[in-house]
Amino acid sequence: MKNEKSAMYRRGRGWSPSTPLPFNPSQPARVAATGDGDIACGASEQEGRKTCSSVDDDKNMKMPQPHSHDPFDICPRPSPSKQTAATVVLKPPLLVTNRERRKQGGGPSPPQVVRPGMILLKSYISLSDQVSIVKICRELGMGSGGFYQPGYGDVDGEGAKLHLKMMCLGRHWDPLSSQYTDYRPSDGDKPPQIPPDFHRLVRDAIAQAQTLPPIKPDICIVNFYSQSGRLGLHQDKDESQESLRQGLPVVSFSIGDSANFLYGDSRDVDKAQTLELQSGDVLIFGGKSRNVFHGVSAIHPRTAPIPLLQQTNLRPGRLNLTFRQF
Numbered sequence: 001m002k003n004e005k006s007a008m009y010r011r012g013r014g015w016s017p018s019t020p021l022p023f024n025p026s027q028p029a030r031v032a033a034t035g036d037g038d039i040a041c042g043a044s045e046q047e048g049r050k051t052c053s054s055v056d057d058d059k060n061m062k063m064p065q066p067h068s069h070d071p072f073d074i075c076p077r078p079s080p081s082k083q084t085a086a087t088v089v090l091k092p093p094l095l096v097t098n099r100e101r102r103k104q105g106g107g108p109s110p111p112q113v114v115r116p117g118m119i120l121l122k123s124y125i126s127l128s129d130q131v132s133i134v135k136i137c138r139e140l141g142m143g144s145g146g147f148y149q150p151g152y153g154d155v156d157g158e159g160a161k162l163h164l165k166m167m168c169l170g171r172h173w174d175p176l177s178s179q180y181t182d183y184r185p186s187d188g189d190k191p192p193q194i195p196p197d198f199h200r201l202v203r204d205a206i207a208q209a210q211t212l213p214p215i216k217p218d219i220c221i222v223n224f225y226s227q228s229g230r231l232g233l234h235q236d237k238d239e240s241q242e243s244l245r246q247g248l249p250v251v252s253f254s255i256g257d258s259a260n261f262l263y264g265d266s267r268d269v270d271k272a273q274t275l276e277l278q279s280g281d282v283l284i285f286g287g288k289s290r291n292v293f294h295g296v297s298a299i300h301p302r303t304a305p306i307p308l309l310q311q312t313n314l315r316p317g318r319l320n321l322t323f324r325q326f
């Protein structure tokens with residue numbers, strides 16, 4: 001922890017955009033995720049509000065553009081395909097390979113119940129689907145509303161930065177206010193839509209998990225962790241009260257380098273359990289685990305599947321997509 005005021009990671013503070021932002025002094029500030037191995041703690045919510053009042057007021061309006069974001073290429077060398085996002089053709093379409101593989105009897109391993117409401121689908125996403133997802137995220141990530149470096153504490157780029165890159169699809173999740181907005185406050189960009197093939201993958205994964213209710217995801221948060229990336233323990237609590245009440249699951253895709261995923265019933269990292277998530281794994285948490293504390297404590301360098309790297313030029317690190325229904 002180095003600077004309590006300058007950096008924070010406050011995803012999921014337990015309020016929804018439709019309700020006033022409460023200040024709850026009993027709830028500790030979120031541990032921040034940083035890519036340099038630093039763990040920084042958040043300011044109090046009251047302090048956080050001071051820095052982002054303009055965001056709260058204008059969440060549904062096209063905002064002035066205090067600064068633009070440099071594009072971040074998750075596949076920095078030229079991709080084999082020069083197609084743009086709009087023209088990326090998935091051959092075979094996402095899921096076809098998963099379905100065919102199942103028909104051939106070589107399907108993914110059975111769902112593992114990590115704890116009630118938390119299901120792990122090991123090696124669920126086929127290699128070709130992982131390649132397609134990376135390519136789509138690369139194209140979307142380079143465009144309007146694409147990957148950016150979330151900053152904390154101010155909007156002029158001088159505040160401390162999270163050392164993970166983020167892109168939101170469907171709606172923007174704003175780290176400053178812990179609210180969903182239609183536009184990204186820092187540059188006014190509208191998040192790209194969630195591609196239809198992603199919807200199908202999510203739907204089939206939840207069906208495969210068997211015990212959790214389906215969702216119609218309208219939000220996907222895409223994180224790219226460098227090999228030193230981290231994400232502090234937090235809850236995903238910014239979706240609607242109804243979504244949380246129903247325990248609608250969060251569906252998480254892991255692609256690239258493996259990660260240590262922490263989970264537990266409190267923010268106490270010493271009490272958390274660890275699960276290694278590898279490329280192609282899908283973790284689903286809903287029902288009794290919808291409010292589970294979770295985070296990422298380490299990325300394991302050089303653990304991504306070689307063919308994935310060969311076919312995508314994915315840079316060292318880990319791509320994670322979490323789908324939610326607001």
Ligand SMILES: O=C(O)CCC(=O)C(=O)O
Pocket residue numbers: 011221223231236252261294295296320322
């Ligand atoms: O990277 C992960 O596995 C978790 C990401 C996450 O918890 C989030 O984006 O809210």
Ligand SMILES: [Fe+2]
Pocket residue numbers: 011234235236294322
């Ligand atoms: Fe989360």
